[in-house]
Amino acid sequence: MINIERAQRLSDPHKNDLVMSAWERLVHGNPCESNVLRPLVTDSWQRCLHAHIDPFQPNLAPALEDTSFRDLQNRHAALLSICRPVMQMARDDLDNTGAIMMITDPQGVILSIEGDSRTRTDAENVSLMSGHNWNELASGTNAIGTALVTGSPVQIHAAEHFCHPVKDWTCTATVIRDPLNGNILGAVNISGRQKTYTPNTLAFIATTASRIENLRANSELRFRCQLLEHSMDKLACSQDGIIIVNRHGTPITMNRHARAALHAWAIHLKCNALASIPSLNLADDIADTSLPDWINPEWLETVTIQGTRVGTILTIPRAKPQQTVCLSKQPELAIQQRRTTRSPAFSRIIGHAPPLLTAIDQAQQLAAVNVPVLVLGETGVGKENIVRAMHQFAQDSRLSDATTGAGAQAPRPFVALNCGALSADLLASELFGYADGAFTGARKGGMTGKVEAAHGGTLFLDEIGEMPLALQPHLLRVLEEGEIYRIGETSPRQIQFKLIAATHRNLQHEVAQGRFREDLYYRLSVTTIRLPSLREMAEDIPLLATHLLQRFAEQYHAGVKSISDEAMAWLCQYRWPGNIRELRNTIESMYLTSTTAQLHISDLPAHLLAESISGSDPASQSSPILSGGLQVAESQVIQQALRACRGNLTLSAQQLGVAKSTLYAKLNKFGLIGQLHKIRQERQAS
């Protein structure tokens, strides 16, 4: 490709007469006048002379035959489908503007054309129409052909065209690149009569191409997500080596048995940098379709989703196959087995409620697979807890591999960062690190970022929903490329880590609101684990409460304590907006403040009691089974407050955090008016 400076890409219509005279002299055998022409045009005219292009050829831009053209359109169906919204816009917005837009294949053959209808008719007279080839070597200097040679956005205005029939046209084109590998997929061009010239078309065409490239990137990302989602069970459960190959023939991930399986079959490939396998390219026109010797065709499974072939699963059997339990094949057996065997790494996660068990199963499955995982759940449900367990599980699995001969395994780092706790600048340097002297105040010698520190281990990005939009593309790039640039450095560092992100936000909603990038969302949300709120696992509250009491007894050495039935009933009906963290804090406070070996309702923190007494706790209204116990509890707390305030209603209401009228209504409801009088009499008597 030729590197074209920006200033060179723009035509100067004021020089058109000079350019025309230079062209006339050229076609009469004189040398090319580089002092009049832009270097871009000089070079192109030289190429045309060298290729013996006839500047006066009447049949400009040879046409393909109908069948060949249809074949060509079929071959480029993916590009045309991605360009559809852009061409739809051209149809609607270019009408009556004198401009037309077209998409070509990488050789310059026009695949599709839209725009101003009158100009389209004029354009047909000069072969600017579907099926015609605007390659430089076929049609001389023109925006499509020259953009394809240079790989840059170019304008070719009027006299700058090499062939006479198009010298009344002004054209601007650029290439469309594959965002995955930079290959040229085709070109996009906008043309009109020379009087429609405007320098702005250069920026417009560059933006249009980048919009098409973004659409392509998003659709590739979707295919990748679909492929990974489809392969997840195999990656997690299979005892064979699994390598997932994307639709372009590039391996994107593998399970932990792949290395051993390749070794068993004496296939000497570097797992970390498996080269592309052209014969597994399902998306592009590839000449080489023969499988490499090391692949047995029976190992291949093409994954087709909604009619699109999104990739291939390559299953390399272990030399001594073991029985595989795969979720998709034997769901009931697999679920039963997994549910009864919680690995030691997850033993700190207390609870047996079905939604929690599902989350633990998923976490165990995904822990050792090298794909990003998104953990969702309200605040305090134990997201960090489960992420740490996943890291431990992966670590334990590697250690057990090491004992079966897969090599020595050093401890892997676990690095956590809360994206909501730092400003955008600080977060950027914390994440990516920086070079020595990268900015004022930078630490001498630079700093290693969290991403780099997590190399070989797990990076936990908590509150990912709070990550500033400006940083999100950088994170996506790290995930896609497996390399980072420290701030202020120009050479990348290769890194490999498992990303686990967590959020309490609804990221889809954030994407819809423009606060979270859709491409990053797709990258992260391939595999999600949703942790239930404590309300959804209320059956586990007694177990959790008892477990926490035991923990605090060990921590504070203040003896073992139990919880009264009434207090437990209260704990079970409360709605716990702060989830397990709030439960933990409550039990801790009760344990430390109670003076007896059994915790009672009266040991509950005052603000929680006030909430239930004021009736603001919806659970208290929706749990008839517990409401008896709760009423007793309420009655006890009110009596306690009355006694503490020696029958003063105003003070009692203040202490309970309710209105005086509410308190009075409760006294009536619980038959405590007599009790109130008694306390007042005692006060007067004393």
Ligand SMILES: Nc1ncnc2c1ncn2[C@@H]1O[C@H](COP(=O)(O)OP(=O)(O)OP(=O)(O)O)[C@@H](O)[C@H]1O
């Ligand atoms: N199932 C569980 N069993 C025992 N303890 C738990 C469980 N889930 C959470 N915890 C405890 O609850 C507290 C809160 O958990 P954690 O910090 O993991 O929540 P989180 O969802 O990450 O919170 P946030 O959204 O605020 O970051 C921790 O002390 C954790 O140990």
